[in-house]
Amino acid sequence: ILNVEQSPQSLHVQEGDSTNFTCSFPSSNFYALHWYRWETAKSPEALFVMTLNGDEKKKGRISATLNTKEGYSYLYIKGSQPEDSATYLCARNTGNQFYFGTGTSLTVIP
Amino acid sequence: NAGVTQTPKFQVLKTGQSMTLQCAQDMNHEYMSWYRQDPGMGLRLIHYSVGAGITDQGEVPNGYNVSRSTTEDFPLRLLSAAPSQTSVYFCASSPTTGASYGYTFGSGTRLTVV
Numbered sequence: 001i002l003n004v005e006q007s008p009q010s011l012h013v014q015e016g017d018s019t020n021f022t023c024s025f026p027s028s029n030f031y032a033l034h035w036y037r038w039e040t041a042k043s044p045e046a047l048f049v050m051t052l053n054g055d056e057k058k059k060g061r062i063s064a065t066l067n068t069k070e071g072y073s074y075l076y077i078k079g080s081q082p083e084d085s086a087t088y089l090c091a092r093n094t095g096n097q098f099y100f101g102t103g104t105s106l107t108v109i110p
Numbered sequence: 111n112a113g114v115t116q117t118p119k120f121q122v123l124k125t126g127q128s129m130t131l132q133c134a135q136d137m138n139h140e141y142m143s144w145y146r147q148d149p150g151m152g153l154r155l156i157h158y159s160v161g162a163g164i165t166d167q168g169e170v171p172n173g174y175n176v177s178r179s180t181t182e183d184f185p186l187r188l189l190s191a192a193p194s195q196t197s198v199y200f201c202a203s204s205p206t207t208g209a210s211y212g213y214t215f216g217s218g219t220r221l222t223v224v
Binding site: 032036051091097 | 168210
């Protein structure tokens, strides 16, 4: 794959459900994989930066894993809350340039 | 700290007009970049800079110019606006090229070219 791809495009879950999304990227020329959280009418905010195959990062109820050999990363949200509603972006860094996916839009229904 | 400041927040231009989108950061970040956000597409890199005096093209540089005379400022110039440049523009900065650090984004500029 030439570009960063994210799936699903959108997701609706009930409050309390756990969920996960996928980011797929070319495994060649890899420097880092970033995850961002983007709330409506705000700017993207960095969640995680991962560089090593097998990396796992966690921030509260949100965690991420990285597989650079097969070119994918998973973002997990445990016990989703309405305030988790946002678009989650991943971006592949190849040194000086970032390539962003189109994001997964998450809506958590109270 | 103000972080990354973009001005203006909104702008309407007529086709053929020129304008400059301003971006300033007060975090002494070496790396700065400009992105555009269009419906159904990811953030696409227009131009970037790895330090004062150094700029380079990203994915979609046509129709845009940049300069980096200071560490703090990274303006984006539209020389002759076209309707295809209607978009939301984001400036972002990072301490270095970003392999270890995430971006800090500005609040965006919504540009409409009529």
